[in-house]
Amino acid sequence: MLLRTRALTKAFGSLRAVDGVDLVVEPGRLHAIIGPNGAGKSTFFNVVTGFFTADSGSVLFKDQEITRLPPHVISRRGVVRAFQRGTVFQTFTVFENVQAALLSRKGRTWNVFALASGMLRSETLRILDTLGLADQADVRAGHLSHGDLKRLEIGIALGMEPELLLLDEPTAGMSPEETAAQAALMERLVREQGLNILFTEHDMDVVFGIAKWITVLHQGRIIADGKPQDVRRDRHVQAVYLGEEL
Amino acid sequence: MTFADVVGQFLSGLARAGVLFLIAAGLSFIFGVVKIVNFAHGALYMVGAFLTFSYTKTLGMSFWVAVLLAAVSVAVIGLLMEILIFRRVYGRPVADQLLLTFAMVLIIHDVVRLGYGSNLRSVSRPPLLAGAVFMGDIIFPSYYIFIVVVGVAVLAGFWAFLHKTRLGKTIRAAVGNREMVACLGKPLPWLFTVAFAAGVFVDGLAGAIGAPLGGIRLGMDFDIIILAFATVIVGGFGSLPGTALAAFIIGEAYSFGIWLMPAIALSLPFIIMAAVLIVRPWGLLGRSGGGEL
Amino acid sequence: MKRWVLIVVGVVALVLPYVTEPIVVHTAIEILIMALFAMSFNLLFDGAGLLTFGHGCYFGVGAYTAALLMVEMRMPMFPAMVCAMVMGGLTSLVFGYFCVRLTGVYFSILTLAFAQLMFSVFQQAYTITGGDLGILDIQPPAFLVEVNAYYYFTLLVVGVSIWLLWRIMQSPFGRTLHASRDSVVRTQFIGINVRRYRLAAFVVAGVFASLAGGLFAPFNRAVAPFLVSWVKSSDPVLMTLLGGSATFWGPVVGAAVFTTLHEVAIGYTTYWLLLMGGILLFGVLFLPGGILGFLEERLHVGAAAPRTRMTEASGASSNARAD
Numbered sequence: 001m002l003l004r005t006r007a008l009t010k011a012f013g014s015l016r017a018v019d020g021v022d023l024v025v026e027p028g029r030l031h032a033i034i035g036p037n038g039a040g041k042s043t044f045f046n047v048v049t050g051f052f053t054a055d056s057g058s059v060l061f062k063d064q065e066i067t068r069l070p071p072h073v074i075s076r077r078g079v080v081r082a083f084q085r086g087t088v089f090q091t092f093t094v095f096e097n098v099q100a101a102l103l104s105r106k107g108r109t110w111n112v113f114a115l116a117s118g119m120l121r122s123e124t125l126r127i128l129d130t131l132g133l134a135d136q137a138d139v140r141a142g143h144l145s146h147g148d149l150k151r152l153e154i155g156i157a158l159g160m161e162p163e164l165l166l167l168d169e170p171t172a173g174m175s176p177e178e179t180a181a182q183a184a185l186m187e188r189l190v191r192e193q194g195l196n197i198l199f200t201e202h203d204m205d206v207v208f209g210i211a212k213w214i215t216v217l218h219q220g221r222i223i224a225d226g227k228p229q230d231v232r233r234d235r236h237v238q239a240v241y242l243g244e245e246l
Numbered sequence: 247m248t249f250a251d252v253v254g255q256f257l258s259g260l261a262r263a264g265v266l267f268l269i270a271a272g273l274s275f276i277f278g279v280v281k282i283v284n285f286a287h288g289a290l291y292m293v294g295a296f297l298t299f300s301y302t303k304t305l306g307m308s309f310w311v312a313v314l315l316a317a318v319s320v321a322v323i324g325l326l327m328e329i330l331i332f333r334r335v336y337g338r339p340v341a342d343q344l345l346l347t348f349a350m351v352l353i354i355h356d357v358v359r360l361g362y363g364s365n366l367r368s369v370s371r372p373p374l375l376a377g378a379v380f381m382g383d384i385i386f387p388s389y390y391i392f393i394v395v396v397g398v399a400v401l402a403g404f405w406a407f408l409h410k411t412r413l414g415k416t417i418r419a420a421v422g423n424r425e426m427v428a429c430l431g432k433p434l435p436w437l438f439t440v441a442f443a444a445g446v447f448v449d450g451l452a453g454a455i456g457a458p459l460g461g462i463r464l465g466m467d468f469d470i471i472i473l474a475f476a477t478v479i480v481g482g483f484g485s486l487p488g489t490a491l492a493a494f495i496i497g498e499a500y501s502f503g504i505w506l507m508p509a510i511a512l513s514l515p516f517i518i519m520a521a522v523l524i525v526r527p528w529g530l531l532g533r534s535g536g537g538e539l
Numbered sequence: 540m541k542r543w544v545l546i547v548v549g550v551v552a553l554v555l556p557y558v559t560e561p562i563v564v565h566t567a568i569e570i571l572i573m574a575l576f577a578m579s580f581n582l583l584f585d586g587a588g589l590l591t592f593g594h595g596c597y598f599g600v601g602a603y604t605a606a607l608l609m610v611e612m613r614m615p616m617f618p619a620m621v622c623a624m625v626m627g628g629l630t631s632l633v634f635g636y637f638c639v640r641l642t643g644v645y646f647s648i649l650t651l652a653f654a655q656l657m658f659s660v661f662q663q664a665y666t667i668t669g670g671d672l673g674i675l676d677i678q679p680p681a682f683l684v685e686v687n688a689y690y691y692f693t694l695l696v697v698g699v700s701i702w703l704l705w706r707i708m709q710s711p712f713g714r715t716l717h718a719s720r721d722s723v724v725r726t727q728f729i730g731i732n733v734r735r736y737r738l739a740a741f742v743v744a745g746v747f748a749s750l751a752g753g754l755f756a757p758f759n760r761a762v763a764p765f766l767v768s769w770v771k772s773s774d775p776v777l778m779t780l781l782g783g784s785a786t787f788w789g790p791v792v793g794a795a796v797f798t799t800l801h802e803v804a805i806g807y808t809t810y811w812l813l814l815m816g817g818i819l820l821f822g823v824l825f826l827p828g829g830i831l832g833f834l835e836e837r838l839h840v841g842a843a844a845p846r847t848r849m850t851e852a853s854g855a856s857s858n859a860r861a862d
Contacts, residue, residue, distance in 0.1 A: 049728070076730040083728075089721040100718050101729040109715045109731065112707050116714045160729055283644050334824060340643065341590050345780060345823050348773065352816030360810060468770070472655050475648055513659040516652045523649045524637045 001063075002027045002164055002196055003048070003079070008057035010047050017043040019220035020057070025164065025198050030190055032207045033200045035217035036240060041200040042084065044217065045166055049081045050074040061164070076105075080162035084169045086149035088141045094152055095137040099124045101159025127158050130193075131185065147178040154185070165189070167199035171206055179203060183210050208232070216240070250383040255501050261390040261459060263497025264397035268452035269470060270477035270489045271400065276445035278484035279417055280438045282332060283340075285347040287449055288471030289354035294320045294453020295462045296358055299367045309372035313454040320450025321443045328442040336438075351467065359464055369457040393455055400448060401490055408486075417441060473500075476519035482529025491530060552694060556687040564690050570798045571690075571697045572754050573778060577790035578704055579747035580775035585784045586708055587740045588720030589639075590647050593654030594748055594775050596634070597627045599767030601749025603661065605756040606674040616680050620753040627749020628742050630657075635741035639734050642723070651769050658768040673763035677756050693754055700747055705787065707743065716740055748775075777815060781822055783829025792831050 003025040010018040017040045025031050033041050046052040048059050050071040058067045066074050075081070089097050102120045103109055128134040131151045136144070141152060150170060157165055170186065171179040183206050189195045201207045207214065207228075214231045216224040224234045231237055273287045294316050301312035327350060335342050370376075371389045379386040408414040417437065477496055481488030496515050503511030510517075522529060556564050576598055583589040601623040608619040634653045638646055661668045668674070683689045707713050719726040719733045726733050756762050765771060774797070775790070782793025804814055826833050 051724075070732070071724075071727040072730050072732050075728050081728055083725075087722050087725045089718050089725065091717065091721055096714070100714060103711045103714065104730045108711045109736075111711045112713075113710060115706075115709050116711045117709070119711065156725070156729065283648075331820070331824070338827075341584075342823050342827065344590065344644070344647065345776070345819060348776075349816045349819035349823065352812040353820070354816075356810045356813030356816070360813070472651070472769075476652070479645070479648060509663055512663070513656055516656040516659070519652050520637065520649065520656065523641060523645060523652070527641055527645055 001025075002061070003198070004060045005048065006058045006060070008044070008047060008059060009055045010043055010052055011055055016220045018047055018054075021217070021220070021222055023215060023222065023225070025196065026213070027196050028190070029196070029212040030186060030210050031196075031198045031213045031215070032211035033198065033215045033217060034202070034204075034207055038219075039217040040220040041217055042168060043220075045081060045168055045200065048074075049079060049166060075160055075162075078161075078163035079166065080157045080160040080164070081166040082150075082153040082157040082168060082170070084172060086144075086146070086153050088149065088152050088156060090140075090142040092141055093138050094128065094133055094141060094144070094148075094155075095124055097141055097152055098127050098155045098159045101156045102127075105160050124159070127155050130158070130189075131155050132181075147174050147182075150174065150182070151185070158189075162195065164196045164198060167197060169200055169202065171201065171203050179206060182206075186210060248383070250385070253384045255505050256498065257386060257390050259498035259501030260494075261387075261393045261497075262501055263493045264390075264393040265452050265456040265459065266470075266473060266477055266497055267397050267490050267493035268400060268448050268455075269474045270481070270493055271404065271486060272445035272448040272452075273474050274478045274481070274483055274486065274489050275404070275448075276442055277478070279441035279445075280328075280332075282343050282347065282442075284445070285344065285471060286327070286350035286354060287446075287474055288467040288469070289351045289358075290320050290324060290446055290449045291453040291456075291470055291474075292358060292462075292464075292467040293323065293354060294450035295369075295457040295466065296362055296367065296453075297450075298454040298457045299369050299462055302369055303367075309369075313451070316454040317447050317451035320453065321447035324446025324449075325439065325443045327446075328439050332442070333438075351471070355464065355467055358467075362464075364464055367462040369462065371458040389458060393459075396451075396455060397490075397493075400451075401486060404486055413440075473515050476515045478529075479519050479527075480522045480529055482531045485529060485531045488529050488531030556690055561686050564686050566798060566802055568686070568690050568693050568758055570795050571693045572751050572758065573774065573798055574791040574794040575697045575700055575754070576748055576751040577775040577778040577782075577794045578701060579744045579751065581779045581784055581790045582704060582708070582744045582747070583740055584776075584779060585789075586713065586720070587716040587737055589737065589740070590776075591638075591650040591744075591772070592647050592769055592776065593634075593650035593652070593772050594744070595769065595772030596650075596654040596657045596767055597631050597745040597748040598752040598755070598771065599657065599661065599762075599764075600630050601627045601752025602756040602762045602766050603668060603674070603752075604749070605753040606677050606762045607667070609677050609757065610674055616683070616757055620750065623753030623756075624746050624750050627752070628746045630749075631742045631745025632738070635738050635745065639737040639741060651772070654767065654769045654772050658764055661764040661767050668764070671764060673761055675761045677760050677762070679757035683757070689758060693758070696750070696754060700750060701791070704747065708787070712736070712739070777819055779829075781818065781829055783831035783833070783835075785828060786831040786835065789829050789831045793829065796830065 001024055003023070005021055005023045008018055008021045008023075009016065019040070021044060033044070035041055043052065047054050050066070050069050050073070054067055058065060060066065061077060061079055064077070066077060066079065089100060092100065099116070099120055102123055103116065106120065108114075108119065125134060125137070128137055131154060133148065133151055133155060136148065141149070144152060150172075154165075154167065154170070167186070171182050174182060186197055186199070187210050190197055211228055214224070214226065214228055215222055216231060216234075216237050218240050223240065224231050224237045269287060269291050273284060276282060276284050276287075297316040297319050298312050301307045301315055302309060307315070331346060331350075332343070335346060375388040375392050377388050379388060379391070408418055473496065477492045478489060480495065481490070481492030496518060499514050499518065500511065503514045555567055576594070580591065580594045583591055583594075604623040604626040605616075605619045608614040608622055609616060614622075634650070638649050638653070641649055662670060664670070678684070679689060683692055715726070715731055715736055718729075719731070719736060723733055752766070755766075778793035778797045779790040780793065781797055782791065783789030800814070800818075801811065804811055808814070822829065828836065
């Protein structure tokens, strides 16, 4: 059991965005969290990664409590997040973006004597290769296309050498080709690098295409949690999605 | 030290608080609506005071007319500033806006120096308010009461405007969600101009009615702006009742400080401000989630 | 191209005392000191995205520490300057601890508040600081009394300091600061305790500012409370913006232009604030990149430009829809 939340709750005023969520993420799966808009998926990620403080409940990563720890501590423990909107370092190049994460991961960031530009080159390029961004290494992040930006987001997360990667809508805003490439990338990361991925998605083709386990959130609560074929047949889920083709 | 002395200091603090409230309210209002931290607020206050002097002494107007005219004049200056200068930088990073208002501080200061020189000026209280109300040993200077009345009236007026009028509600909505209001078709830039002018009007008014309290001199601008910031921060940006409360606290602290502990009196507002910023950055009555722009 | 400019400037700097009059050298010393002051400010502003309106506090602390030690305790200049840096570092550590807990405008205002607090303290503590009169008659050691000698000394100290600042900005630590400027959230999520790094930057900036102050005291022969005030704090802000905050050498250029302007202007008019305000206004409205930013754009000099332009020319960037 890699990640486990117990009765996790986060409310904003009277709105219970996350309402008593008991989620288990097992290693080795591509685990998707789906649900209609406002179901609480992003809030859930925010609480797990320390961006919001949980009102009650707990989060355990590899049997260690990470519930009220700040984001920078949690990301060092191995739970790393990529954001929905490409929040990258705009003035850095693609290379420098990923390098920044690596420098932090390797504990080099208090170094005031070395010149940063030459450090950790091979490790950085390796990650860029995995993502297919190596040819844009010297491009300023502010100039990237949307699809490349999302991939760079993942690249930064990979720089932290995560054990559990949380991807927030990794294919949002992408064309069909880019979406397929992104899905393939995610499978590759799990298969070749032994990563564990927990992701939220709206694109059902992607979800049912690659996910090995699906959790459905609705109004902050889990209404289904299991293998894709079981979730697909679940009545409650179908009702919530109102006859949408699953 | 008698009871009458204490009450005297209390009233003096109240008058100070009243003027401070007007300035801080304008500052807070401008920040709330237009999201500009107007460093030039102290300078405009000073202009209000000097103009009141000019209107009464040089042009011979009556006190009441002069005060109103001074406030209006300052509002016009503010209007020009907004239209000609600040409008251009709404989309820009905050630092640019801060620097522009700071530039205005420098310019206004020297323009005033150009116009009036470095001498101390003064404005006397109008005959109607020159006296005092007596209660036993205690003296209530009428002018102090007048300031407090104006302060309360402005507070009530602002509140009524923001909560009861359509335009006021639109402004409150605009503070909450800019994009939405723009979609609804209300012309936002015009809204900002009006809000800015209103905030600056109150500022000029403060300078005008504050003028008879003490000397009018260069340097008023620098002195008061820090106090105004302290007030807004202690009260909470965007909270009018908070600003009133904070003005009261700081006004009284200053008044009693000067009387009892002159050495640290000048530092007292900063100590209070620093303490609030450290413990509760969103102010006494502000809303949490602040500390960020 | 940039390398040639630097070399030329360097040569000019080295031979300056032999080709001009003492008054120019005197101004040059002031420029060097202000340049260091402005560079330390820009470490925070461009380096970490922190706009401080209270940097004069540490400049003043450094100046007063050096002044007090040299006048009251007859300490030689070099140890006095070291102490000045220590005091500047301690003060910025204490104040910075509180300031970095805030962001944006609140941060700026708190830095301002602390500077004003120190100003009041310096003004009131008459017995120690001499109140409004300040401390007078600070004498540099005999071998530095002559203006040329002091010039070379200052050139050395400032030169080394700027080199150190450059190294810091190019280091992983500097990168981390840049990252926190671009996106605080993203930086947190790559495992960085942003607050701690900001505090470190604050202290480093404070140390270099107090070093500038320590150089200033013996040069000016006197110190006064206004050195600690927020009006003095606005000097590095103006200089940096004038020269261009986004370039490394911007603050130096700004310091040179600003100081020269000041020297010239006070000969003609006492309305210096008006001039400064006007320049700032013009600069912010029309020259957002400052003088160097403007030049880099027009003349295509500088390290940043080639990389960006090459990308655009080769068409590698498509629809640049960055968030």
